[in-house]
Amino acid sequence: MGVVVCAIWARSFLRFFPLNFYMLVATLFTAARFFTMVQYGVRSSQYYYFYFYSDALLTICLFFALMCLFSHVFQEMGARIYIRIGAILVIGLISAVSYGMVRQAQDKMVTHFAAELSQNLYFVGAVLSYVLWVAIRKLRETRTQLIQLVLALGVYFSAFAASYAQSVLYPNSLVWRLVSYAMAIWLPLAWGYTFLRIPEGARLTTARVALGSR
Amino acid sequence: MITALIFGLSIVALLQFFVSYCRSLIAATGALPLSQQVREVTGIRDGEISGAEFARLLQLARLCPEPGKDRSSIAAVRGYYKLLSVARAVSGRCFRDAPILRLSLLTAGLPTAAG
Numbered sequence: 001m002g003v004v005v006c007a008i009w010a011r012s013f014l015r016f017f018p019l020n021f022y023m024l025v026a027t028l029f030t031a032a033r034f035f036t037m038v039q040y041g042v043r044s045s046q047y048y049y050f051y052f053y054s055d056a057l058l059t060i061c062l063f064f065a066l067m068c069l070f071s072h073v074f075q076e077m078g079a080r081i082y083i084r085i086g087a088i089l090v091i092g093l094i095s096a097v098s099y100g101m102v103r104q105a106q107d108k109m110v111t112h113f114a115a116e117l118s119q120n121l122y123f124v125g126a127v128l129s130y131v132l133w134v135a136i137r138k139l140r141e142t143r144t145q146l147i148q149l150v151l152a153l154g155v156y157f158s159a160f161a162a163s164y165a166q167s168v169l170y171p172n173s174l175v176w177r178l179v180s181y182a183m184a185i186w187l188p189l190a191w192g193y194t195f196l197r198i199p200e201g202a203r204l205t206t207a208r209v210a211l212g213s214r
Numbered sequence: 215m216i217t218a219l220i221f222g223l224s225i226v227a228l229l230q231f232f233v234s235y236c237r238s239l240i241a242a243t244g245a246l247p248l249s250q251q252v253r254e255v256t257g258i259r260d261g262e263i264s265g266a267e268f269a270r271l272l273q274l275a276r277l278c279p280e281p282g283k284d285r286s287s288i289a290a291v292r293g294y295y296k297l298l299s300v301a302r303a304v305s306g307r308c309f310r311d312a313p314i315l316r317l318s319l320l321t322a323g324l325p326t327a328a329g
Binding site for chain 2: 126165210
């Protein structure tokens with residue numbers, strides 16, 4: 001909620017609407033998860049279903065937030081419509097792949113599908129964030145706000161992709177849970193800081209920021 | 215196998231994003247020129263300031279009686295510097311056993327014990 005307030009304060013709410021929409025939905029779902037947990041208990045199937053479904057929906061919202069950042073970077077090329085079509089195609093493809101992966105587990109297919117979809121979206125989100133970061137460097141994008149929003153989202157996606165992979169490799173490890181908690185704080189803090197402290201007109205040379213190019 | 219690959223790629227991407235993000239935070243401050251007096255006191259002569267000079271600059275900053283609003287910024291830069299130092303130490307320790315880690319750190323642009 002703090003991010004939305006910061007964005008309104010900085011008059012960036014509409015400019016980065018998908019990012020703010022994600023934050024609003026995340027706030028609503030967090031409250032709903034809490035009430036579900038209180039009502040049915042943390043080990044109940046209701047909470048289990050609701051958690052994974054809301055997570056899948058939130059990841060889709062975040063995916064569209066990433067597409068919004070793509071639009072900002074490529075706006076001068078007039079590629080907005082292609083990005084929208086591409087986003088829908090990628091979501092459809094990931095959903096189909098996720099369905100294919102869980103098709104055998106008929107008894108728990110619904111929750112497995114939601115979990116698998118989130119996991120795949122996080123990894124694809126990390127890859128697309130990296131592609132966007134490379135595009136920012138190649139196009140010599142200088143808007144500090146945009147650069148920081150993309151980098152913060154890249155950290156979020158790649159941390160979740162790594163934690164999901166780690167939970168498969170080491171199921172008993174608790175590190176991936178800690179990553180979830182840390183990232184739940186990371187994204188609002190990073191985006192809130194960017195909206196609040198970085199003016200819209202601030203410029204930054206990516207050569208000073210990009211690794212391997214000092 | 216695929217999961218391990220996803221894990222490795224995600225960790226490398228995470229390092230790249232995180233270090234770039236930290237750099238973007240301190241880039242504005244890093245672009246400020248040092249005054250002639252500061253250069254004389256710290257003995258920094260080159261135009262480009264390297265990470266090795268950080269300790270000297272930090273000592274000078276500690277001499278300031280009232281850091282004011284800069285206190286949190288200095289703490290953040292110190293944290294970032296420590297993080298990179300730890301990454302350097304870890305890469306140096308793991309290098310003999312896991313050359314791929316050093317490759318990852320080099321790809322991420324982090325310093326390694328071997329330079």
